[in-house]
Every structure is written in structure tokens, then in C-alpha cells.
Amino acid sequence: MELDNxxxxxxxxxxxxxxxxxxxxxxxxxxxxDHHGRLSYMDIMFDLEHHYGNSLPGPxxxxxxxxxxxxxxxxxxxxxxxxxxxxxxxxKHVIRVCTSGPCHVSGSPAILSSLRRLxxxxxxxxxxxxxxxxxxxSCLGIxxxxxxxxxxxxxxxxxxxxxxxxxxxAKRSGGAQ
Amino acid sequence: xxxNQLLVCAGGACITSGExxxxxxLVDELKKNGIEDEVQVIETGCMGACDLGPIVVVxxxxxFYQKVTxxxxxxxxxxxxxxxxxxxxxxxxxxxxxxxxxxxxxxPFYTRQVKRVLRNCGAIDPLSIEEYxxxxxxFALGKALEMAPDEIIRILLxxxxxxxxxxxxxxxLKWKAAREAAGSPKYVVCNGDEGDPGAFMxxxxxxxxxxxxxxxxxxxxxxxxxxxxxxxxxxxxxxAIERFEYAIGKAREYGFLGRSILGTGFNFDIEIRxxxxxxxxxxETALLRSIEGKRGTPSVKPPxxxxxxxxxxxxxxxxxxxxxxxxxxxxxxxEWFRSVxxxxxxxxxxxxxxxxxxxxxLVEVPMGTTLRELVxxxxxxxxxxxxFKAAQTGGPSGGxxxxxxxxxxxxxxxxxxxxxxxxSGGLIVLDEDSCMVDVAKFYLGFTVDESCGKxxxxxxxxxxxxxxxxxxxxxxxxxGDIERLSKLADVIKDTSLCGLxxxxxxxxLSTIRFYEDEYRAHIYEKKCPSHVCKHLLTYSIxxxxxxxxxxxxxxxxxxxITGEVKKIHVIDQSKCTxxxxxxxxxxxxxxxxx
Numbered sequence: 001m002e003l004d005n006x007x008x009x010x011x012x013x014x015x016x017x018x019x020x021x022x023x024x025x026x027x028x029x030x031x032x033x034d035h036h037g038r039l040s041y042m043d044i045m046f047d048l049e050h051h052y053g054n055s056l057p058g059p060x061x062x063x064x065x066x067x068x069x070x071x072x073x074x075x076x077x078x079x080x081x082x083x084x085x086x087x088x089x090x091x092k093h094v095i096r097v098c099t100s101g102p103c104h105v106s107g108s109p110a111i112l113s114s115l116r117r118l119x120x121x122x123x124x125x126x127x128x129x130x131x132x133x134x135x136x137x138s139c140l141g142i143x144x145x146x147x148x149x150x151x152x153x154x155x156x157x158x159x160x161x162x163x164x165x166x167x168x169x170a171k172r173s174g175g176a177q
Numbered sequence: 178x179x180x181n182q183l184l185v186c187a188g189g190a191c192i193t194s195g196e197x198x199x200x201x202x203l204v205d206e207l208k209k210n211g212i213e214d215e216v217q218v219i220e221t222g223c224m225g226a227c228d229l230g231p232i233v234v235v236x237x238x239x240x241f242y243q244k245v246t247x248x249x250x251x252x253x254x255x256x257x258x259x260x261x262x263x264x265x266x267x268x269x270x271x272x273x274x275x276x277x278x279x280x281x282x283x284x285p286f287y288t289r290q291v292k293r294v295l296r297n298c299g300a301i302d303p304l305s306i307e308e309y310x311x312x313x314x315x316f317a318l319g320k321a322l323e324m325a326p327d328e329i330i331r332i333l334l335x336x337x338x339x340x341x342x343x344x345x346x347x348x349x350l351k352w353k354a355a356r357e358a359a360g361s362p363k364y365v366v367c368n369g370d371e372g373d374p375g376a377f378m379x380x381x382x383x384x385x386x387x388x389x390x391x392x393x394x395x396x397x398x399x400x401x402x403x404x405x406x407x408x409x410x411x412x413x414x415x416x417a418i419e420r421f422e423y424a425i426g427k428a429r430e431y432g433f434l435g436r437s438i439l440g441t442g443f444n445f446d447i448e449i450r451x452x453x454x455x456x457x458x459x460x461e462t463a464l465l466r467s468i469e470g471k472r473g474t475p476s477v478k479p480p481x482x483x484x485x486x487x488x489x490x491x492x493x494x495x496x497x498x499x500x501x502x503x504x505x506x507x508x509x510x511x512e513w514f515r516s517v518x519x520x521x522x523x524x525x526x527x528x529x530x531x532x533x534x535x536x537x538x539l540v541e542v543p544m545g546t547t548l549r550e551l552v553x554x555x556x557x558x559x560x561x562x563x564x565f566k567a568a569q570t571g572g573p574s575g576g577x578x579x580x581x582x583x584x585x586x587x588x589x590x591x592x593x594x595x596x597x598x599x600x601s602g603g604l605i606v607l608d609e610d611s612c613m614v615d616v617a618k619f620y621l622g623f624t625v626d627e628s629c630g631k632x633x634x635x636x637x638x639x640x641x642x643x644x645x646x647x648x649x650x651x652x653x654x655x656x657g658d659i660e661r662l663s664k665l666a667d668v669i670k671d672t673s674l675c676g677l678x679x680x681x682x683x684x685x686l687s688t689i690r691f692y693e694d695e696y697r698a699h700i701y702e703k704k705c706p707s708h709v710c711k712h713l714l715t716y717s718i719x720x721x722x723x724x725x726x727x728x729x730x731x732x733x734x735x736x737x738i739t740g741e742v743k744k745i746h747v748i749d750q751s752k753c754t755x756x757x758x759x760x761x762x763x764x765x766x767x768x769x770x771x
Contacts, residue, residue, distance in 0.1 A: 035448060041470035042451045046412070074471075081472040081629075082453035084412050096413075100374030101572070101605060101619065102531040138454055138627075140413050141377035143531045144190040144227020144538045153415040157193030 016059050023051070024060065028067040039068055041078055045085050054090035054133065061087070083138075091126040093171050096137035097149045103139075107159075108147040112136070114161040118168065131172060181216045181258055184234040186299060188223025188381060189416055190538075191230035196220075199231045199250045206254035216258060222385015224299030225539040226286055229269065239280040242267040272535065272557065286536045289555050291517055293525050294378070294501040295541045298385030303420050306427040309388040315433050317504035321396045322441045329400040330356060333503075335511035337523040342368060342459075342496035343574065343600045344676070345522065345589035351493060354483035355401040358491035363403035365394050366487065366494040369410040369417070370464055372456040373572035374623065376603035378527040379497035381539055383410060383417035386501070387424035391447060393500035395433065396507060398445040401493050406447040409464050412454065422449055456573075456627035460675045461494045463629065474631040475675035496601070498527060518544035522588035530556050532605035533563065545586035548578055552606055563608040567691070571600030573620040573627075574680035576687020577613070596687045598680065612709035613692040614699050618646040620684040628677065635678030638669040642685060650710040654700030659689060708770050711755045715771055720745050722767035729759035729768065 016024075031044050044064065048056055056079055065075040079085050097103075097112050112123070115134055119127050126133040142148050145157030151171050156163070185191075185200050200218060207213040224232050229243035233250070235257055242253055245267060252264045268277040269284055281287040301308035309315070321329055334349030355363065367390060371379040382390065394406040410418050425447055428434040436444050450468045457463045458473040465487050467473035486492025502524060506514045515523040522544040528551060530537050535557030542551065548568055552558065559565050567577040576597030578585070585591055589599050607616065625643050630636045642665055645658055666682030673679045689696060698704045705713040718729075718738075725743040730736075737753045740746030748759070760768045 039470060040448075040450060042412075042453060042467075045453070046451065077472050078470060081474075082455050084453035100623070101569075102375045104619065105532060105605075137413065138372060138456060139374040139377075140189075141371065141380040142189040142193060142227070143375050143377060143529065145193050145230070146531075148193065150413070155189060155193050157190060 016063055020060070021063065024063050025067060028064060041068075041075070042082075044068075045079060049085065053092065054094055055086045055088060058087065089126065090133040091131050093131060093151050094133045094135060095149060095151050096135050096140075098138070098140045098147065099136040100139040102143040103146040103148060106146040110161060111147050111149065111159050111164070114164055118164055132168070179215060179217050182236040183216060183218045183253070184221050184236065184299070185218060186222075186224040186230060186232040186234075187220035188227070188230070188299070189377075189384060189414075190223065190227035191232060192416070194230040195247065196231040198247050199233070199245050202247050202250040203233070203254060206251045207258075210254060210259055212254075212258065216254075219302045220304075221301060222298040222303045223381040223539065224281075225290075225295065225381075226284075226536065227538040228536065229538075234281070239282070241269060241278065241281045241284065243269050286538070286540070286555055286557070289550065290541050291525050291543055292541050293505060294382060294498055294527050295385070295539065296505075297389065298381050298539075301386070303385050303387055304423055304427075306388060306424070306431055309386070313508060314388055314504075315392055315431075317507035318392050318395050318433060319439055321399055321507050322439055322443060326356060326400045326402070329396065329507065332506060332511050336506045336514040337511075337521075338499065338502055338506060338514065339522060339589060340495060341498035341502070341526070341601065343373075343571065343598060345599060348495060348499055351483060351495065352397065352400055354481065355403075355491050355493040358484050360485075360489075360491045361402075362405060362490060363401055364487045364490060364492040365397045365401065365403045365406040366465065366468070366482075366492055367394055367406065367408040367500055368459065368461065368464055368494055368496040369408055369414075370452045370459040371411065371414075371497070371601060372459045372627075373574075373601045373603045375531045375572065375605050376529045376601045378529060378539055378602055380414050380417055382497050382501050383408075383414065384420050387421045388428065389504055390421075390497060390500050391424060391428045391434065393503035394447055395438065395445045396503055397493055397495070397500070399443050401491070403493070404444045404446070406445065407450050407468055407487070408447060409450050409452055409458070409468060411452045418449060418451065425449070455629070456623075457629045457675070457677050460677055462675065464494070465492065472629075474629045475677070477674060498601070519586060519588045521590055526587075526599070526602055528602045528604045530604055530606070532569075533559055533608035533611070534606040535560050544588045547584050547586055549583040551587070551604065552583075556606065559606065559608050561608075563610065566607045566609050566611055567613070569605040569607060569616065569620075569684075570603065571598035571680075571683070572603050573623045574598055574676070574683055575600045576683045577607075577616075577691060579691045596690055597683065610707055610709070612705055612707040613688040613695050614646070614650060614705070615707075615709045617684040617688040618643070618650055621646055621681070624677065624681040628681070632672075632674035632678060634669045634672040635674065635681060638665055638673075639678070639681050641665060642669070642682065646685065649696065649699045650705075651712045652699075652703045652710075654696075654703075656700070658700055659693065659696050663689060704771075714755050715750065716748055716753060716755065716757070716759060717769050717771075718746050718748055719767050719769050722765050724765055724767075726764070728762045728764065732758040732762040734758065 062072050065072040121134055123136050140148050147159050148157045187196050207216050231245050233242045233245050256262045256264050270277050278284045330352045338348040339345040369379050434446050452458045455473045458467045460475045463473040463475040482492040482494050518524045525541050526544050527541045540555050567579045569577050592599050621643050625639050628635045666686050669682050670679050698706050723745045730738040735752050735754050737749045738746050
């Protein structure tokens, strides 16, 4: 499901608007129907991240917990368990650099340090312009072209430090590969 | 009338190497030549030789073009298809003999493989259910639905198929237990949470042959009496999710999923559930909790999922590669399946070759193939004329196979005897430059990160082991560390809750077993024999080789190197951070690393 990307001002969770409530109710109900009564929380979370600028604001999770008839603590426990989900605001694009064995051996540390320099942020941080969040990732399963990274859903392989500016520029202007 | 087919590998790796733009060029050139109606362009799943991508194969000849780029893709149309001339520059050249290979049948990487699980990967368009059916797809489902469920399970038991996820538990027994379990409804689950770093066979099957998994799960549903299946795929594999979702839709449309499949009254449907970056979810009980919308923490077995799994109901859970074997076993029978492989581990196994080896990618070989065949004949040996040191199998849960076992047939039991595990099939080749202490530390660091924290031995124990390993690699190893590591490792193995913790010490134990001398060198001599552990290295300049070119001094980020032009340079050891940039920059081999 494609949802409009609504970017929120970072940091402060805003109270939910009627529009938000309506959106969340529909999202949870559609999910319930699609999954024959057994909610798929992960799908809901990914839809929410898509809608709320790659992160899950607290008030939104609270409302979802209420709609899903679970406790906010339970839902928060779920969300914080999975490294790909985030309750802190992230940039428009999430860069995931594969840090597992085969990529490590073929140069992911150098790719990471180049990205740190190019973006001026460390792992887990977001650039001041709100464009990119830099993260490490577990194996992306395209080890044949390591080192690799993934920005949003697009993967890039056989990386050298020289490729990075071009990839970042393309993402900034909204392109894919 | 179609005269040629162009198979373009659209596996995950080839896509990153520019497959989409290559395909666009091919389509454009076909149009320019007015032969777009005669030549069909088909995007397939992964062909396995990921380092040769993007790959284009021209049929009916089977000409295998590798490393195709936007610039030279046009030659395939203008030369091969229009003028009938093979494009020599795009053929694979065998490094040893310098011979050019025309078809994949001429490339050693392919000739030694036996493709069963991967038989459709790279051969058909994964988005086309018709192509799957044309390769006898869904025949097994039809056949199974005419059999009694017990008969299906009997065939599986006879086939001797063992779970390809790692432990090698007999699949037939799992199915039998799930069939006999009391409780309703029952569930069929496919474990596609392929977290083992460097293993990507499940990804390839989900992306390249999704219908084989759908078919197998439907057969499983019929055999155990379930109407509902879940496929758990990691969010790191967006393409797999997309193609599988599409395949489910097609299977429903064709009546292979849904109500009264093939008019038999048997109902079955499948849903995808997504994982989001938690390695422990590959453990079956953790995976089931994750599907339920909970934290993916494991639980004590028994009860096994077959008795009490998803929502406490009987659940059959197998991994992707295991399911991919099922339709062919049903179609061809148990005897056929046993015709390759070893007696106790029949069939084939897919390995993901990676690390210091010439040819990387996915290879499927009979169980019982030796490491020598895998690394040297299929993998093409070690690059740069270096020596083979060991192969790491089973990822963070496994250990190493050393050079003395190169001729040992590899199957579930033989690798276990030497202290490693088959795992999901990741095989990372290490050359003589690898430090085994560092390798073990790396894998242990992975487990520390991925431990879910539910049980103490895994959460705290692996962390303590990691601290010790770190100390050893930093040159602060103490007398008795090896014994302490081994003792703690045994406790963690014995007392952890799930497979993750129970196997976490394996990389350390296995490397201590075979490379205790390296551990001793680190601890007692404060030396890293392979010159990998940074803190145990010293860089110095050999006076007779230094020409005073100043290259190293200019590269040194901490200005630790002094010396005038054309005079011998010196490294100030108190300033040196051992980054190695002087070693990289010296063109005269004057920097000594020891």
C-alpha cells in the first residue's frame, strides 16, 4: 500500500489530529480484514513509518495500541525489539550499510567511514537537513557483490568510496539506481 | 514466432550491478532492428554466479554472456542475434586455461553442480506461473492431493530429507508429529528469516522460484491437515517479499491456493509476515512469537512447535530450502531423491561461496561433496596464489573446517564430528592471511549484538567471552584465558535457552581446537601470526629498502613518520596508530609489518 509521505517536525511528538485518528483507524481495520482477524503488526509498523517519515511517534503508537486492543507497553516492547523499526525521528532516506562477515571482509568499514565523512553523522544519526539516517544492517543477502548497502528499498553493490557521492545525489533528487 | 530468448539474470546481485539498464538497452536494440517480435527478453531469478553479473544467456544456443554493461549490451543484439556472430569479449574466460567458455556447460563453476533446489532459479521468469507449470510445476500438488496424507509422509520419511535450516532434523518426522498432534486449526510456516551472514540461498529461491515454495506449503497443509500457511521473510529482502506476494496472487488466480484446490475440497492459503532485523527470529519458536506480533524471543522446547506452535496450535515449520525439495520428491519419489548425496544425508545442499575464493555465489552440490571440490574445482581456488587456511561454515553458530579435512565428504554428521555445523550453507573461505582469533571474535561480536536477552547464559556469557577475546586481540591476554574461555563456553552451551545461545560459543571452541597455537601466540607472545590484530602489530621501515620518497610520511594521518627527501624515514612508535596507510602507500616494500 502506497501512502503519502507526511514529514513531521522532528523531536516533539504532536498530539494526534482528527485526520491522524481517522487514518490510523482505517489502517488497523484494513490490516485486520487483510489478515483474517489476526493483525500483522509488522505491516502496520512499516505503513506507519512510511506515513510518519520513517519513524513511529509515541502518540501514534498509543492510538494503535488502543485500536488493536493491546497495551502500549506491549506494543512498545514489540517495536523496540526489532532493529529496523525506530521510535526516534529518522531522515527521509534510511541508509543501511551491511556490516556482516562477507561485507566486512571486502571493505564495508571503509564504506562506513566514507559515509560518516560525507554525511557528517555517525551510525544511528540523521543529517541536519533531515535527508539521511545512517544505520548498520545485518546481511542483505547479496554477498556476491559485497560490500553492499541499501537505501530505502534499493540495494547497491560492489561499492567503492567513489560511488557514494553519486548514489547520495541521486537519492536526494528522488531517483533510484 | 519466437526464434531466440534472452535470459537476463534479475537476481538481487545482478540488479545492483545494473541489470535493469542492461535489459532496457537490449529491448531498445531489438526494437531498432525490428526483431522485437522474434526475440523474447525474460528476466529470471538468480543464476548463482553473482560475481559475473549482470549475466545474459541467449537461447537456444545457451551462449553465456557475463559482465554485460550498458555500453556493450547492444553487441548481443547487433552481433549475436542479427549477424549470428558470438560476442567473444563478453564470454567467460577460464583463468587457468585462458579458454573462453561458450555456454554455462563449459564453466567449471556450473558443470559440477546438481541443480534440484535451484533448478528453476535463473531458468524461468519467477513472475510467470505458466513457466513454472511448464517445468512440471504444481504437478506434485495434484499428485499429492490424490494420495492419502500418511502416504505423503511415508515418502518423505523414505526420502531421508533432513531440514536444510541447520540442524538437519528429519523432515518426515516433523511432518508426522504435526499430523498426529491434537488441536485445531493447524498451521504451516515457512522460515525465510535467513539471518546467517553470507548465506543467501533462501533469498534466491524466494526471488527466483517462489511457486515451488507455495506448492510445497500447500502439500504440507494437506499432509498435516492445515488450511493456513505463513511465510516469514526478512524486511532486508524487499525483492523477495514483492515477488512472493505476486506469486501468491497468481497461485490464487489459478486455483492452486484458496478454496477447494483443484476441485478436491482441500482449502489452503498463504500469508507473508515480515521480520525486521532480529537474527534470533530465525530460531523457530522466536519466529512464531514474531508472527504473533510479539517480541521475537524463543521459548523452551518441549513443547515443540509441532505440538504447540503458532497461537499454541500444532505448527509445522520448515525452512525455504527444505520446502524447495518437497515438490520434486513427491513428483519423482524417494528413491530418486536418495540417488544423490550420502546415505545419512541424501539429496543436495546449496552453499553460498564467499570470502577468499575465486568464484563466489550460490552452488548446489550433492551432500558428501568434499571441501576440496567446493573450494578448488567449483570455487576456482584462492585468489592471488595464496594458501587455503580454513572454511567457516554455519556462520555465528558454526566453526571451521581446516585444510586437513579438505577431502572429508561434507554432510550434516561429518561436519558435526569436527565441531562445526552445516548451518544454512554459508561457506566463507579464509586464506593464509586470516587470523582465526580475529574471525572467532568477529562472529562472537555478532552473537552479542543479536542475543535477545531473555536468558542469562547467552546475554551475559557471550558478552564476557567477547571481552576476553577483545583483550586477547588487544595484547592484554592473560595466562589461563584459553581455559577460561573453554569453561565459559561449555556453560553457555549447556544452559542457554535456544539454539542461538547453545551454538554461540562454537566459533571460539572450534578455532581453539584447531588453532590453539594462534591463541597462544596472541596471549603469551603478544603476536598475531597473521598480522591482522592491529594492537599486536609494529610497523617499521627497513633502511636498505627506503628510498626517501616521502610517500609514507605524507599518508600518515598522525605525522608519526619523519625523514627528509631522499633520506631514510623513521616511524615514531609512540605516535603510530597502526592504521597501515604507510604499508599501503610504500611502493618499495620498505615498510615491515610484524
